[in-house]
Amino acid sequence: MHPDIDHILIPAEQVQAKVCEMGQQIALDYAPLGDVLFVGVLKGCIMFMVDLARATPMLMGLDFIATSSYGKSTESSGVVRMLKDLDTDIAGRHVLIVEDIIDSGLTLEYLRGHLLRRNPASLRICALLNKPARRIANVAVDYMGFDIPNEFVVGYGLDYEERYRNLPYIGVLKQEVYQKPY
Ligand code: IMP
Ligand code: MG
Numbered sequence: 695m696h697p698d699i700d701h702i703l704i705p706a707e708q709v710q711a712k713v714c715e716m717g718q719q720i721a722l723d724y725a726p727l728g729d730v731l732f733v734g735v736l737k738g739c740i741m742f743m744v745d746l747a748r749a750t751p752m753l754m755g756l757d758f759i760a761t762s763s764y765g766k767s768t769e770s771s772g773v774v775r776m777l778k779d780l781d782t783d784i785a786g787r788h789v790l791i792v793e794d795i796i797d798s799g800l801t802l803e804y805l806r807g808h809l810l811r812r813n814p815a816s817l818r819i820c821a822l823l824n825k826p827a828r829r830i831a832n833v834a835v836d837y838m839g840f841d842i843p844n845e846f847v848v849g850y851g852l853d854y855e856e857r858y859r860n861l862p863y864i865g866v867l868k869q870e871v872y873q874k875p876y
Contacts, residue, residue: 695865696858696861696865698858698867698868698871699848699849699858699861699865699866699867699868700865700866700867700868700869701865701866702863702864702865702866703842703845703847703863703864703865703866704840704842704863704864705863706850706862706863709822709839709850709862709863709864710745712822712839712840713742713745713746713749713822713839714749716746716749716820716837716839717745717746717747717748717749717750717751718749718750719837720746720750720790720820720837721750721751721752724750724752724788724790725752727788727815727816728752728753729752729753729754729755729787729788730750730752730753730754730755730788730789730790731754731755731756731757731782731784731787731788731789731790732746732747732754732755732756732757732790732792733757733758733759733780733784733789733790733791733792733809734756734757734758734759734792735758735759735760735761735791735792735793735794735801735805736758736759736760736777736778737760737851737853737859738793738794738795738851738852738853738859739758739792739793739794739851740851740859741850741851741859742792742794742822742850742851743756743758743792746792746820755782755787757780757781757782758778758780759776759778759779759780759805760776760777760778761774761775761776761777761801761804761805762774762775762777763775763800763801774800774801774804774805776808783812784809784812784813784814785812785813785814786813786814786815787814787815788814788815788816789809789814789815789816789817789818790817790818790819790820790837791805791806791809791817791818791819791820792820792821793819793820793821793822794821794822794823794850794851794852795821795822795823795824795825795847795852796821796823796824796825796829796833796835796838797825797828797829798828798829798830798831799829799830799831799832799833800830800831802819802821802831802833802835803831803833806819806833818836818837819833819834819835819836819837820835820836820837820838821835821837821838821839822839822840822850823839823840823842823847823852823864824838824839824840824841824842825841825842825843825844826841827843827844828844840864842864845866846866846867846872847864847865847866847867848861848864848865848867849861849862849863849864849865850862850863850864852864854867854871854872
């Protein structure tokens, strides 16, 4: 375990098992439609997006969108800014947004509105992690991996100041790492 991690919340094997389960379910649901477009929300989605796509045995497209929210680095401010838009025309496509974590829900609420204006055939949301305690915007998530407590987590794509994304597990960061005395 990395020394900055207080404890492991979800071990790598459990993450992988859940992602496989989610991929199977998505394939079951979308197979009759014949096609799906995964839209990953950079950068937190990267590991999840790659593993989920490999676990979903059907014809699909992959695209990415990037947003940022201003504010303290362990809390989102609610102001969402678009950094990179889609390359794909989604009109008439079955779109699945792939997110690392839903916290306040403000990012997903914003993205939902943004994508719906382009008339996709359908729009669903998939998130690996959910922090129900922090929800502000009431967005319906169609595929959810794990509910987690209100703690700041890193690993499997999730970062603190761009570090720890490569950890294979979901871990709780030691408070002293992000509450350094000045
Ligand atoms: P929102 O509050 O639901 O809009 O979440 C916005 C973004 O904040 C997520 O997509 C993550 O990138 C990031 N985020 C929220 N909670 C955590 C966390 O515990 N660790 C790392 N990133 C987080
Ligand atoms: Mg994110």
